[in-house]
Amino acid sequence: MKAYGRLALAAMALLPLALPAQAQTRLTVQHALPLDSHTGVGAHTFKTAMERLTNGRFSVTTQRNDNEREMVESVQIGTIDCTFTSTGPVGNFVPEVRIFDVPFLFRDATHARGVLDSEIGQQVLARFEPRGLVGVIWIENGFRNLTNSRREVHTPADLRGMKIRTMENQVHMRAFTTLGALPTPMAFSELVPALQQGTVDGQENPISVIVANNLNQVQRYMTMTRHVYSPQVMICNPAMVARLSPADRALFQQAAREAQTANRARVTADEEAGVAELRRRGMTVVTEVDTAAFQTALAPAFAEWQRTLDAAMLSRIREWR
Numbered sequence: 595m596k597a598y599g600r601l602a603l604a605a606m607a608l609l610p611l612a613l614p615a616q617a618q619t620r621l622t623v624q625h626a627l628p629l630d631s632h633t634g635v636g637a638h639t640f641k642t643a644m645e646r647l648t649n650g651r652f653s654v655t656t657q658r659n660d661n662e663r664e665m666v667e668s669v670q671i672g673t674i675d676c677t678f679t680s681t682g683p684v685g686n687f688v689p690e691v692r693i694f695d696v697p698f699l700f701r702d703a704t705h706a707r708g709v710l711d712s713e714i715g716q717q718v719l720a721r722f723e724p725r726g727l728v729g730v731i732w733i734e735n736g737f738r739n740l741t742n743s744r745r746e747v748h749t750p751a752d753l754r755g756m757k758i759r760t761m762e763n764q765v766h767m768r769a770f771t772t773l774g775a776l777p778t779p780m781a782f783s784e785l786v787p788a789l790q791q792g793t794v795d796g797q798e799n800p801i802s803v804i805v806a807n808n809l810n811q812v813q814r815y816m817t818m819t820r821h822v823y824s825p826q827v828m829i830c831n832p833a834m835v836a837r838l839s840p841a842d843r844a845l846f847q848q849a850a851r852e853a854q855t856a857n858r859a860r861v862t863a864d865e866e867a868g869v870a871e872l873r874r875r876g877m878t879v880v881t882e883v884d885t886a887a888f889q890t891a892l893a894p895a896f897a898e899w900q901r902t903l904d905a906a907m908l909s910r911i912r913e914w915r
């Protein structure tokens with residue numbers, strides 16, 4: 595065999611080794627709550643969609659972390675790539691987000707989802723970048739309800755003096771103080787021990803969270819206050835997003851949209867089945883709530899938010915149809 599022929603054969607034998615396997619891009623995404631929850635489903639859908647759409651060029655690892663502030667900090671410094679988090683702690687990083695935490699702002703899920711998917715939601719997502727974060731897409735927890743271990747709550751008077759765990763969220767804390775409760779902010783990871791030890795009497799979360807986390811085991815009463823819509827947002831590290839090619843960025847956005855659809859479908863399903871499920875598990879569920887009394891009691895806080903948040907945007911949200 596001529597020298598060049600031997601060389602060609604040798605080169606062919608080496609081919610699989612010599613051609614570098616296409617490098618896989620690895621992403622880590624953290625979310626709160628179990629995999630079998632609306633947040634777990636959202637994060638897992640993002641993972642499978644991104645891996646499918648990129649034909650395996652991307653590999654996404656999902657991890658649970660019930661401390662949402664820690665997740666946002668980790669995204670900011672780049673130790674994880676993305677998080678699916680409630681807006682609970684996010685206003686401490688991007689103050690413009692606080693507008694969506696105002697109680698009784700959204701009439702129902704259609705209103706909330708419509709606003710968040712509209713130019714208003716996009717405008718607030720654009721405020722993440724100057725704070726060293728990328729706001730990718732709005733997902734959700736649903737409407738928050740009050741649970742406690744002491745008594746049935748129908749009116750703000752029933753709530754007076756109760757120690758209520760809130761998220762580390764200024765707007766929510768102000769609301770509970772105004773209602774006469776004693777808000778105690780803490781990460782969700784600390785909640786169950788705090789309820790067991792009586793450090794707090796109650797907490798507030800959407801049905802999806804109460805069911806997924808078996809909060810019925812530590813709380814006897816739930817009141818369908820639906821006092822505030824609880825958005826979630828997918829937040830990513832800007833350096834990671836900047837490394838994506840324009841084509842991959844489009845696939846990334848498509849995977850995020852699939853995550854949003856799966857997350858919202860699961861919240862809808864949880865809300866439909868949740869009350870019956872929690873009653874089956876032994877919870878007393880109060881559905882007769884004096885919503886008008888809660889709204890009236892919140893008047894001083896509403897007046898304050900009108901001054902401290904973007905009043906024009908608040909009106910646009912309220913008037914959104």
Ligand code: PAF
Nearest residue numbers: 626679680761782799803
């Ligand atoms: O209560 C909270 O901290 C949040 O609603 C939770 C449960 C982490 C989901 O975003």
